[in-house]
Amino acid sequence: MTYGRNILILSIIFLVGSLALNLIGPIWPIYINSLGASMTELGLVFSISNAVAAVMQIPSGFLSDKYGRRQLHALGTLLAAFPPLMYALVNNWFDLVPWVMLSGFATGIYIPIRWAIIADASSTETMAKVYGWTNISWLIGSTIAPFIGGVAADLLGIRFPFYAYALLIFAVFPLTLLMKETRRKPQSKAIEQKSGNVNFVNGYLFTVVIFSLINIIQGIGIGVTSPVIPVFVEENFLVDYTFIGILYAIGFGVASIIVQIPSSKLSDLFDRRKVMFVTFGASAPFFLLFAYSRNTVELIILMFLSNAILNSSWLAFQTLMMEATPSSKWGLVNGVSATTFWIGLMLGNALSGILWDGWGRYAPFYASAFTIGISAIPPLFLKETRVKAKSLR
Numbered sequence: 001m002t003y004g005r006n007i008l009i010l011s012i013i014f015l016v017g018s019l020a021l022n023l024i025g026p027i028w029p030i031y032i033n034s035l036g037a038s039m040t041e042l043g044l045v046f047s048i049s050n051a052v053a054a055v056m057q058i059p060s061g062f063l064s065d066k067y068g069r070r071q072l073h074a075l076g077t078l079l080a081a082f083p084p085l086m087y088a089l090v091n092n093w094f095d096l097v098p099w100v101m102l103s104g105f106a107t108g109i110y111i112p113i114r115w116a117i118i119a120d121a122s123s124t125e126t127m128a129k130v131y132g133w134t135n136i137s138w139l140i141g142s143t144i145a146p147f148i149g150g151v152a153a154d155l156l157g158i159r160f161p162f163y164a165y166a167l168l169i170f171a172v173f174p175l176t177l178l179m180k181e182t183r184r185k186p187q188s189k190a191i192e193q194k195s196g197n198v199n200f201v202n203g204y205l206f207t208v209v210i211f212s213l214i215n216i217i218q219g220i221g222i223g224v225t226s227p228v229i230p231v232f233v234e235e236n237f238l239v240d241y242t243f244i245g246i247l248y249a250i251g252f253g254v255a256s257i258i259v260q261i262p263s264s265k266l267s268d269l270f271d272r273r274k275v276m277f278v279t280f281g282a283s284a285p286f287f288l289l290f291a292y293s294r295n296t297v298e299l300i301i302l303m304f305l306s307n308a309i310l311n312s313s314w315l316a317f318q319t320l321m322m323e324a325t326p327s328s329k330w331g332l333v334n335g336v337s338a339t340t341f342w343i344g345l346m347l348g349n350a351l352s353g354i355l356w357d358g359w360g361r362y363a364p365f366y367a368s369a370f371t372i373g374i375s376a377i378p379p380l381f382l383k384e385t386r387v388k389a390k391s392l393r
Helices: 002-022 028-032 039-066 071-079 082-087 091-120 127-156 159-179 189-195 207-225 229-237 240-258 259-271 274-291 297-311 314-322 327-359 362-372 385-391
Strands: none
Touching: 002 082, 002 091, 002 127, 002 159, 028 039, 028 229, 039 071, 039 091, 039 259, 039 327, 071 091, 071 159, 082 091, 082 314, 091 327, 127 159, 127 240, 127 259, 127 314, 189 297, 207 314, 207 327, 207 385, 229 240, 229 297, 240 297, 259 314, 274 297, 274 314, 274 327, 274 362, 327 362
């Protein structure tokens, strides 16, 4: 009952948090640009936030394993409400720096804990499904909020969505206090092997290294275009904020949400390493083709395809990582995973403006397609847990 209650509450937190964050997601780079930032400085703002988040996530995961998840999760959620309020009040891009640092600090606290709570509440057999349904809550927000944020920015001014973001996080914070502690007490190695929750063959540290490598490479691939896509679209197609919201709502939100249930079946039925290999490799070309769109319809279609194919791998990725590591270390492992992804984002964000200013506006998209493509190689070095989990029954 406790775990079911926590998953329900966490799903609501995911939904509201996603609504809040994605209200500003499509307009955030344009807003920074409007405050006088060059493309290189724009990438720097993104990079600073991600750097702080990366630094915090391993300590957060470790502390949640040792002392519990509930209080740290509540603290991170509360702190996340203040930065968007301050974003709306600044007058130049440099004044954003301390607040994006606080945002990264808050994100670094709660991200690994949320994924660990889901793992706490799941069995080997249900983990992929629980991750999938919880992730749908986040993706519903990702689908609805960009459009709402774009319309609000056009009608009420570009600063209005930032106030709404802060209000939503303040409103959802009390729910974090209603959650119960889910941290599992450390079990003996023999017990965990018998339960099938962890595979200790050859140790789990090698597995963590491989997943970390995937995260860094993909973080670079995603981070190198995330600051520049709204600016690229606005300059090349002369669209308003509403269209940019529609682009993200369909190209990311809808694309990600429709693959959740099919991807949970892929994770359960097929070799998870091969699922990752195929989806990583197949999605890569579309990250480049997006930049060569000839009209707004092609922009939406190509963004949709790149994200739908890539996100088909997420449940296989997360489930394999959890099954291959001890449950007593899930907070730490999720912290390491989140940290390495955010390190990749930080590097990609830092490179985005440099590539744009130095090599032209298409350069970030070439870099994105290349790095997403080569991220398909590391999964081949992992060991499949799905087959081994069956053999232990």
